[in-house]
Amino acid sequence: MDYTVDNTSKLRVIYGDVTLGLSGPDFHYIFSYQTGGPESLCIKGREWLYRTPRPTFWRALTDNDRGSGFHLKSGMWLSADLFMQCVEIQVSVDGQSIPLPKAPENNRYKNEEYAKQVGISFLYHTITVPSTTVKVIYTVESSGKILVTAQYMGQPGLPQLPVFGMRFLIPTLASGYCYEGLSKETYPDRKAGGKKGIYHVEGLPVTPYLVPQDCGMHMDTRWVEITRTSVLDRSQKIREPFSLKITASGQDFAFSCLPYTAEELENAFHMEELPPARRTVLCIYGAVRGVGGIDSWGSDVEEAYHISGEKDICFSFQIAF
DSSP states (O other): OOOOOOOTTSEEEEEOSSEEEEEETTEEEEEETTTTEEEEEEETTEEOOSSOOEEEOOOOOOHHHHHHTHHHHHTHHHHHHHOEEEEEEEEEETTEEEOOOOTTGGGGSOSOEEESEEEEEEEEEEOSSSOOEEEEEEEEETTSOEEEEEEEOOOTTOOOOSEEEEEEEESSOEEEEEEEEESSSOOTTOOTTOOEEEEEEESOOOOOOSSOOOOOOEEEESEEEEEESOOSOTTSOOOSOEEEEEEESSSOEEEEEESSOHHHHHTOSSGGGSOOOOSEEEEEEEEEOOOOOSOSSSOOOOGGGOOOTTSOEEEEEEEEO
């Protein structure tokens, strides 16, 4: 009788001293206990992360934000977007929680460990006053699909949020993206002109405002697929485009896909002051503040399009290839 265990349909789990590795036939993921999140998503030999993804709370100011003084009321979210602390990490294997498997706890495991599903969660404290927490849970299936769940805990006394979501820095510029959602640029209070459909966008266009500001938002998105034709490792010969797909899990999400972070847009007073475009900044949002536009001299965004910092926000999406 053959007692050989078939592990071809399972994740291989690598318990490192400061990292957790998960691999399958076409992928290898590394989650870091030091940086507080995934530091590598390598799919079919191509790396999709340049930095560890983090929760994001800030979008670049618009003219109306400045006119209404929104940044003076909610500016602490800019600092929270830049700096946060990961205070707790939890790991589960096939639905069972295990002690955090870093050194020396990882010595109990063998070189050949397998699982059908692995979950790893990261709890962050914000530097706002008062402070609050955000938990991000990554659930990895044996197929390589990753379910990401982001949970913001509302706290009495916190000001309105510009956005809440997850920011991914991708190593090289995308050649474009395709998505199912509303056409053109849309915001919660600017959706009437959008038409549902599937759209392709060439490159990573940045709206050429006189003063750089938030742009490229797409609401009510079911999925978005990012396509690249380049990698940082120049020894790799890229013969055809390769893609990564983000799909809503439950409610639709909003997203932006730009060559700049919100802070880079914020720091430029003119388009020529923006740094050279090198990366792709993909933000997946569970909540987005409206842009207003009643006037640019003081009127606030209508209340229905505010994001309360005192209420919980939770959303999920799936990463697949």
